[in-house]
Amino acid sequence: TYYRHHRYVPHFYRYRDHSANTENLLPEVANPEPVVPQPGMPTYPEIPEVFHPEPEVFHPIPEAFHPVPGVVHPAPEPYQLPEVFQPVLDASSPVNANRVFYGIMFDAGSTGSRIHIYKFIQKDPVELPVLDNEMYHAVKPGLSAYKDNPEEGGNTIRQLLKIAKKTVPEEDWKRTPVVLKATAGLRLLPEERANALLKEVRGVFDESPFFVPNNSVSIMNGAKEGVLAWVTVNFLTGHLYSNTRRTVGILDLGGGSTQITFLPKSKKTVQSAPPTYIAQFNLFKNTYQVYTHSYLGNGLYAARLATLGALGAEGLDWKVFTSSCLPKKFREDVTFGGTTYKVSGIPDGYAGYKLCYYEVMKVIKGIVHQPYEVKGSSVFYAFSYYFDRAVESGLIDGSRGGAIEVRDFKKRAKEVCNKMTKYRAVSPFLCMDMTYITCLLKEGFGFKDTTVLQLAKKVNNVETSWALGATFDYFRNLNIH
Numbered sequence: 001t002y003y004r005h006h007r008y009v010p011h012f013y014r015y016r017d018h019s020a021n022t023e024n025l026l027p028e029v030a031n032p033e034p035v036v037p038q039p040g041m042p043t044y045p046e047i048p049e050v051f052h053p054e055p056e057v058f059h060p061i062p063e064a065f066h067p068v069p070g071v072v073h074p075a076p077e078p079y080q081l082p083e084v085f086q087p088v089l090d091a092s093s094p095v096n097a098n099r100v101f102y103g104i105m106f107d108a109g110s111t112g113s114r115i116h117i118y119k120f121i122q123k124d125p126v127e128l129p130v131l132d133n134e135m136y137h138a139v140k141p142g143l144s145a146y147k148d149n150p151e152e153g154g155n156t157i158r159q160l161l162k163i164a165k166k167t168v169p170e171e172d173w174k175r176t177p178v179v180l181k182a183t184a185g186l187r188l189l190p191e192e193r194a195n196a197l198l199k200e201v202r203g204v205f206d207e208s209p210f211f212v213p214n215n216s217v218s219i220m221n222g223a224k225e226g227v228l229a230w231v232t233v234n235f236l237t238g239h240l241y242s243n244t245r246r247t248v249g250i251l252d253l254g255g256g257s258t259q260i261t262f263l264p265k266s267k268k269t270v271q272s273a274p275p276t277y278i279a280q281f282n283l284f285k286n287t288y289q290v291y292t293h294s295y296l297g298n299g300l301y302a303a304r305l306a307t308l309g310a311l312g313a314e315g316l317d318w319k320v321f322t323s324s325c326l327p328k329k330f331r332e333d334v335t336f337g338g339t340t341y342k343v344s345g346i347p348d349g350y351a352g353y354k355l356c357y358y359e360v361m362k363v364i365k366g367i368v369h370q371p372y373e374v375k376g377s378s379v380f381y382a383f384s385y386y387f388d389r390a391v392e393s394g395l396i397d398g399s400r401g402g403a404i405e406v407r408d409f410k411k412r413a414k415e416v417c418n419k420m421t422k423y424r425a426v427s428p429f430l431c432m433d434m435t436y437i438t439c440l441l442k443e444g445f446g447f448k449d450t451t452v453l454q455l456a457k458k459v460n461n462v463e464t465s466w467a468l469g470a471t472f473d474y475f476r477n478l479n480i481h
C-alpha cells in the first residue's frame with residue numbers, strides 16, 4: 001500500500017510577482033485548445049487571464065552554447081524548495097471556505113496500476129488554484145497481465161476506484177473527472193488485446209459515479225509520457241515559476257519503456273536530433289521546446305527479456321533462456337506482460353560484470369540516440385526503476401533519495417555482478433539491472449561518468465510520475481505537438 005497524503009498551506013497574493021511564483025499552482029497555457037463542451041460536462045473554476053504572470057519572452061537557444069566535454073561540473077544545488085512549498089500538516093484546514101476540485105488519474109503501467117487523486121483548492125475566483133494534496137495507491141500486476149482475462153483487469157481498476165470514492169466527497173463525485181492512461185504494457189500488446197482491456201476499464205468508469213470525459217481511457221504515446229513527467233518534476237521543483245528558464249531533465253525507467261526529456265540549451269541538440277524527438281508545447285504562458293523520446297522495449301523488464309533473448313518468444317515455453325548476468329545456479333520462471341519464461345544462469349559457464357555488460361550492450365547499442373547535449377552540465381532527475389535499483393543496491397536511502405553520479409551506478413554494478421551470491425538475496429536480477437542501467441546511461445544516452453543524477457521517488461511529497469502533468473494536461477490542455 002502506498003498512501004501519500006500531504007497538505008500545502010496555500011499562500012496567496014493577488015498581484016503575482018513573476019519571479020516569486022513558488023506555489024503549486026495549476027499551470028496555464030498560452031493558447032488552450034477551445035474546449036468542446038460535452039453534455040453534462042462539469043464546469044471548473046475559471047482562471048482569469050489578468051492574474052497570470054507576464055508572458056515570458058521565449059529566448060532563442062543561444063547559438064554559442066557548447067558544453068565543454070571533460071570539465072568537472074559543479075554538483076547541482078540540493079533543490080531545497082522555498083518555504084511556501086514545504087508541506088505542513090494543517091488540522092484546521094480552511095477547505096470549507098474554498099472551492100475545492102479533484103482530478104483522478106490512473107497510471108496503467110506495465111508492472112502495475114496506480115491511482116492518483118489530486119485535490120486542488122480555488123481559494124478565490126480570481127486566484128489560481130493550488131495543488132493541495134495527492135492520494136496515491138498502487139496495485140500489481142499491471143493491466144497487460146490480464147490480457148487473457150480483461151474482466152479481471154477491469155476489477156483491479158474497480159478496486160482502486162473505491163479509494164477515490166472514499167477520498168472525494170460524495171457531492172463532488174459528479175464533477176470529478178476520471179481518466180486512465182496506459183503506457184508500455186498495453187503498447188506492447190496486440191491491438192485487439194489492448195482494446196479489450198481498455199473497453200473493460202471504460203465500462204468500469206461508466207458504472208462509477210464520477211465524470212467520464214470523452215476519450216477518458218486510452219494508451220498514451222511515449223512522447224507525451226516523457227513531456228508530462230518533465231512537467232510534473234519541473235512544476236514540483238518550482239522551475240516552471242522562475243523566470244530563469246532553468247529547468248531539470250528527467251529520466252524515467254519503466255518496466256516496458258524508458259523516457260528521456262530535457263530542455264536543450266544548445267541549438268545543436270535540436271538540429272542533430274531526429275525530428276520526432278523534439279516536442280513543443282505551451283505551458284504557463286511560455287513555449288517550451290524539449291528533447292524527448294520514449295524507447296519502447298527498453299524498460300527494465302523488457303530489457304531483461306531482450307538480454308536473455310526471450311522478448312516476444314511466445315510459444316517457446318520449453319526453452320530455458322540463460323545469461324551470464326544471473327547467478328550460475330539460479331533458475332526460475334519469470335512473468336512479464338502476461339507471458340511466462342524459464343530463465344537461468346549459466347551453470348557451468350561464467351558470470352560477472354564484463355560478460356554481462358557485453359550482453360546488455362546488444363539491447364542498447366544502435367538503438368538509443370545520443371543527444372548532443374547530455375555531455376554537458378544539465379541536471380537530471382531520475383526516478384521509477386532508477387530510484388528502486390539505487391535503493392536496493394544501497395546507493396541511496398529509500399526514504400530520502402539523493403544525488404549520485406553515473407559512475408556510482410557503474411561501480412556498484414561491478415560490485416554486485418562480481419559478488420553475485422552476496423546480492424542474490426536482494427534480487428537475482430540485480431547484476432543484470434544495474435549493468436543495464438549503467439550501459440543505458442553511458443553507452444545509450446552518452447552521459448559522462450560525472451553527470452549527477454538526482455534520484456527521487458517523490459518531490460515535495462508528490463509522486464514523480466507523468467500523472468500530475470497529465471492532470472494539468474486534462475484541465476488546461478498543454479497543446480503538445
Ligand SMILES: Nc1ccn([C@@H]2O[C@H](COP(=O)(O)OP(=O)(O)O)[C@@H](O)[C@H]2O)c(=O)n1
Binds near residue numbers: 183257
Ligand atoms: N507513481 C509511480 C509510478 C511508477 N513507479 C515505478 O515505476 C516503475 C515501473 O513503471 P511502469 O510499470 O509504469 O512501467 P512502464 O509501463 O512505464 O514501462 C516501478 O518501479 C514503479 O514502482 C513509481 O514508483 N511511482
